[in-house]
Amino acid sequence: MPPTPGVNQPGATDPGAIRNFCIIAHIDHGKSTLADRMLQLTEVVDPRQMRAQYLDRMDIERERGITIKSQAVRMPWTVREGERTGETVVLNMIDTPGHVDFTYEVSRSLAACEGAVLLVDAAQGIEAQTLANLYLAMENDLTIIPVLNKIDLPAAQPEKYAEELANLVGCLPEEVLKVSGKTGVGVPHLLDEIVRRLPAPIGDSGASARAMIFDSVYDIYRGVVTYVRVVDGRIEARDRIRMMSTGAVHELLELGVISPEPVKSGALGVGEVGYLITGVKDVRQSRVGDTVTINARPAKESLGGYKDPKPMVYSGLYPIDGSDYPALREALDKLKLNDAALVYEPESSAALGFGFRVGFLGLLHLEIIQQRLEREFGLDLIATAPNVVYRVLMEDGNEVVVTNPSEYPTGKVAEVFEPVARVTVLAPNDYVGAIMELCQGRRGTLQGMDYLSADRVELRYVLPLGEIIFDFFDQLKSRTKGYASLDYEPSGEQSAELVKVDILLQGETVDAFSAIVHKDKAYTYGTTIAAKLRELIPRQQFEVPIQAAIGSRIIARETIRAIRKDVLAKCYGGDITRKRKLLEKQKEGKKRMKMVGRVEVPQEAFIAALSTSDSGDSGGGKSGRK
Known part of the structure; x- marks a missing residue:
């Protein structure tokens, strides 16, 4: 799709005519809907191709109504009011996720911007994640534009929440903009205010090129696509580029801007946001937070990156069918290309076979990854109970x-x-x-x-x-x-005061059910799991004790009764000693069987006992832990 006629071409745009901003908000406050209206107003999307939540590309994003991956879009805007009326400005907008598990996506996006639109629902007011994202933006010294969305709702209280927002940001209530992402009311004025209030990007166009990688995705046909924000200098097509942290040198095959589909260009200049394709198949060679420079005239200092996300929660992922293990490894490798926060290493369990210990940022992250593995790669998985790092x-x-x-x-x-x-x-x-x-x-x-x-x-x-x-x-x-x-x-x-609670089946520890809990909650955990397993494990020919233990001390016990044949069925009347003899003989047989017998735990029992759905926060789509 060619750039809109009359708009300055990428690479030749004066930095003074560029505005880089992102939209930050609590989940479900209307970021993606507002982004849709901006795409329509700036006419970068053909009306026939327009759809709701245009920038949410993944099926899971569209189903749950949440944004998981940040998206960057270049939009030309002709100013309608104020000093710069009639002037065309390039707006680079980054739509960010609102859920707490994906804060690392937000922090990466903020590093590429000069300003942020702080969006608040006019019917709900400020929420916890609004504050978290606001503090993130303030740490990055961004200019904040407070905006109330959904003013068309019958329950909206714009005056009340404008005052709340003004107190928070430190401005006057009348400076808070009021828009409706759904109907489009106030959106043109918001775009004009973005041009007026936000500073233009600052950089030295004559210096050695420096661009910061703020995201990278994997395309099966073209390899790694790296999203960058140019800070100094200029990157041109066919330049040889160098990654400053690894020193790796690659030849540029293509560069351009996203508008909102990729548009090739000859160069990217100061302040521009665009993409680079080098044909590299290993995403680890274009690390997020790294600095890109030109090999012929490299920069001396790299840009300040940001911290890598650290996993908060660990869970074991095991294929139900053991032969799927290589497929699971390959699937995780591919997801890692798209998700910088995913960490995993192989592990094995006596009960579940071979699998991976995977680190996540939270339970919604765990759930999304598990769903993507099952849908996109057709795998059937068991996830063990999540735990943190001790x-x-x-x-x-x-x-x-x-x-x-x-x-x-x-x-x-x-x-x-x-x-x-x-x-x-x-x-x-x-x-x-x-x-x-x-x-x-x-x-x-x-x-x-x-x-x-x-x-x-x-x-x-x-x-x-x-x-x-x-x-x-x-x-x-x-x-x-x-x-x-x-x-x-x-x-x-x-x-x-933490202890490890082991679950023993007939005296043998089942590692998949072990958990580290606080001393005061150990008894509750032990009794709950033991009771659950008693219901789930089928009865055997012999009695099976299920025990919960801390070290060598048993703290809870349940017993699965043996299946017994009625040996006295044919023995009616006669001497009691004859009956007793038959019962003793049966008892001896059961004892021998118990010594050599093994308890087979069916897969369904593992899935039901380990399922996080009844004990875990499934993090639901729009539910709001964010």
Whole structure:
């Protein structure tokens, strides 16, 4: 698709006529719908090809109504009001995810911008993730434009929430823009305000080229497609480029801009956002956060990158059919190309066979990856119960990092450290008591409490991450009738009284069911799993004890009764000793059988006992833990 006639070509655009911005908001506050209206107004999408949530390309994104991958789009805009009326400006917009699990996508997008549109639903007001994204933008020194969306809703209270937003951002209530992404009201004015309020990109066009990689995706035909923001200098087609962190040199096969489909160009100049294709098949050679420079005239210093995302939650992924193991490895390799936050390594379990220990940013991330593996690669998987990373200090001074309960050391433990998170909960003030009760039950420590307005309160807690990743969010929603919103970020670690609970079947440990829990909750976990397994494991010819143990101490037990043949059926009347003799003989047989018998746990039992659906926060699409 050729660029719109009359618009400055990429590479020749004056940086003063470029505005780079992203849209940040809580989930379901209308980012993607507003982006759709902007695409229509700037006429970069043919009306026949237009569809709702145009920038959400993945099936899962469209089904759940959430954005998972950031998308960058170049849009020409002719200013309609103000000093620059009639002037054409290039707007580079980045649509970002709103869910807390994908904050790393947001942080990468912010690094490529000068400003951010802070979008708030005029019917719901400020939510926890709105605050989290606002603080991220402020850390990056971005200019913030506060905007209220969905003003067409009957429940909208624009005046009330404009005041709330103005207090938060530090501006006047009348400076808060009011738009409707659905009907398009106020969107042209918003685009004009973006041109007026946001600064133009600053860079030295005569210096050595420096561009920052803020995303990379994998195309099966063309290899790795790298998205960059040019800071200094100029990158031209057919240049040989160098990655500054690895020193790898590649020849450029193509470069251009996304508008919103790829458009080839001859060069990219200061302040421009575009893509590079080098034909490289290994995404690790174009790391996100790296600096790209020209090999012939390389820059001396790289740009400040940003921290790699660290996995918060680990879970084992095992194929139900063992022969699918190579296919699972290949599928994970391909997903890794598209998802910088995915970490995995092979592991094996006596009960489940060969699989992978996979690190995720949260439970929604886990669920999305599992769904993509099942849909896109046709795999049937079992996911073990998710757990966080613990640091165990032994009495002999050794230190062990535990990502899997089976790695928990057996010697004398001096101290166990668990990760903690800073949690922000926003809710109507009627629910403060219920929220405090929930957080204290999860070993939380209250850090502070602020009233944002007469009827909305912000609570700040420090909670163990292991307590959040299970059903914390579901519990919070049910106790606040769905009104509370939650955001959390990692905040170091703390010492805790944690123990490893083993589940034994007939005296043998089943590693797939082991868990690391707080001492006070060990008994509850043991009894719950033992009761669950008693229902799920079929009866054998002999009695099977199911035990939960901490070390060598048994804390809970359930018994699966043996299937017994009625040996006294033909023995009616006569001497009692004859009956007793038959029963003793049966008892001896059962005893021998128990010594040599093995308990086979069916796959269904593993799936049902390990399923996170009844104990885990499935992170639902638009549900709001974000």
